[in-house]
Amino acid sequence: MDPEQEWPEPPPPLTAQDEAQTVDARYMAREVDPRYPPREIPERYVPEPVASAEVVRARRIYAVSRTAQIIYLILGVLETLLVLRFVLKLLAANPTAAFSSFIYAVTESFVAPFEGVFQAPQTQGSELDLAAVLAMIIYALIVWGIVSLLYTLGNRRPT
16 A cells, blocks of 8 residues: 555544434435545445346245245154153053153154054063054154145245
8 A cells, every 4th residue: 555645634533414314324424425435346246146036946945945845844753752761662561650651641642533443462571562664654654745745835936
């Protein structure tokens, strides 16, 4: 930089009248003030314009993906509880224990529609809970179908 270069005078201090102006008005006044050189933005900082249809589609895809993640999270929690129920019944866990009674109570409403579809083989207190296995398979298929439908509908182009 040239040390001999003349710089513009600093702006005068704000008066009471200036204080009444809004921030936007002061900003605009500074932009057009001849005492300041116009600001130049280097070209590398100027973003390329994005078509609005692309932005809308990107937001829709993001929303569909986030919704699918939430649905899969809920399925993961349910499947984990059903696996715990299956293992507890298979290992003949004490149904009066706090943990096992909690797992049985939470999963009972999810397994109830599948009770009686298969005979549950039992030996020495151990039970192969086929209703829980069937519930895990059916719920996974239902969620897979819902998420597939969600992606299909979400990736459509607007008409």
